[in-house]
Amino acid sequence: MMRRTEITEETELPGKWFHRLEDGRIQCDLCPRNCRLREGQKGYCFVRERCGERIVLATWGRSSGFCIDPIEKKPLNHFYPGTPVLSFGTAGCNLGCKFCQNHEISSARQWDRLAQSAAPTQIATAAQEISVRAVAFTYNDPVIYAEYAIDTARACRARGIHPIAVTAGYISPKARGEFFSVMDAANIDLKGFNEDFYWHLTGAHLTNILDNIAWVVHNTSTWVELTTLIIPGYNDDRAQLQAECEWIARELGTEIPLHFTAFHPDHKMLDTLPTPLQTLRTAREIALEAGLKHVYLGNVHDPEADTTYCAGCGKALIRRDWYQLREYNLVAGKCPDCGKALAGHFDSRPGTWGSRSCPVRLYRSAALF
Structure with missing residues (x-):
């Protein structure tokens, strides 16, 4: 039996992306909120705070828990399908989504109760073992713990492990370069395509999100997939969906994967009805009509909408049932019929992890589950 040892690393709390204002406050420059703090104050995210003449990340090295998931659950359908990913988050968020389905974590104010301590090198070593x-980096947005995510991503890359960001993309131009430069893949939420929706339901601005998505796609090597949670009565109208899909096709290209996922009543929107399956299917039809080639539905059972088709000839290349792979017809990453390469990153054979999600506990030299 392996003896349990708490993972710790002696280090001063890190903090980047800030500057001093003339009135004595210090402005956090990590995200577009630009929180301006006096001594002892915390930012909107509640995990970045002023300490002397610095902004520090109080949750560095602290996690709300670890779990091994299928890569498709992130969701990423074009990044080494069928393989497992070690997922974790911290606490807090720089958005205030009224529909957040991880609000127990994202809106946490008692981050000192986070379950596990884990230094970046220990996470990378555990993933390797x-x-x-x-x-x-998921469950809550890794943008707010960027220093921790960046340190962990670098440690992972040194061991051949791919860092992945699951994010709403609400980050400043000053910080996004360093953050995304160490991420091999990202799923970015495009929560709607209306400024009024964004501001009133998330507390963020659409223009910041669109600028960041386009910047990542065109200026980094990070593989990007997008997710839109469809909320009945808020972002499911044809005009908004059509505008979103046309923007994606025009600004990002027709082969970027887009996931439409079903809303379930949660947090501050318990009176809103779940998303009907037909609403999701209509959204997918709109996306396909706009020219998008890889459009998926999530949180519902629809094997056809889980399937990856060749953007050239339409052949079914990867068939899925929920998170379980049923067929894998790629040959060297290409369609066996017409030879067109499938956008993304693929092995000669798919992974065999399946649909399992396994909570794990980290130890000094291993992760057991």
């Missing part, structure tokens, strides 16, 4: 291909 349990033979996962990737580590995902």
Whole structure:
């Protein structure tokens, strides 16, 4: 039996992206909120705070828990399908989504109760020892713990592990370069395509999100997939969906994967009805009509909408049932019929992890589950 040892690393709390204002406050420059803090104050995210003449990340090295998930759950359908990913998050968020389905974590104000301590090198070592291909920063937005995510991503890359960001993309131009430069893949939420929706339901601005998505796609090597949670009565109208899909096709290209996922009543929107399956299917039809080639539905059972088709000839290349792969017809990453390469990153054979999600506990030299 392996003896349990708490993972710790002696270090001063890190902090980047800030500057001093003339009135004595210090402005956090990590995200577009530009929180301006006096001594002892915390930012909107509640995990970045002023300490002397610096902004520090109070949750560095602290996690709300670890789990091994299928890569498709992030969701990423074009990044080494069928492989497992070690997922974790911290606490807090720089958005205030009224529909947040992880609000127990994202709106947490008692981050000192986070369950596990884990230094970046120990996370990377654990991922290597349990033979996962990737580590995902998820559950809450990794933008707010950027220093921790960047340190962990670098440690993972040094061991051949792929860092993945699952994010709403609300980050400043000053910080996004360093953050995304160490991410091999990202799923970015495009929560709607209306400024009024964004501001009133998330507290963020659409223009910042669109600028960041386009910047990542065109200026980094990060593989990007997008997710839109469809909320009945808020972002499911044809005009908004059509505008979103046309923007994606025009600004990002027709082969970027787009995931439409079903809303379930949660947090401050318990009176809103779940998303009907037909609403999701209509959204997918709109996206396909706009020219998008890889459009998926999530949180519902629809094997056809889970399937990856060749953007050239339409052949079914990867068939899925929920998170389980049923067929894998790629040959050297290409369609066996017409030879067109499938956009993304693929092995000669798919992974065999399946649909399992396994909570894990980290130890000094391993992760057990």
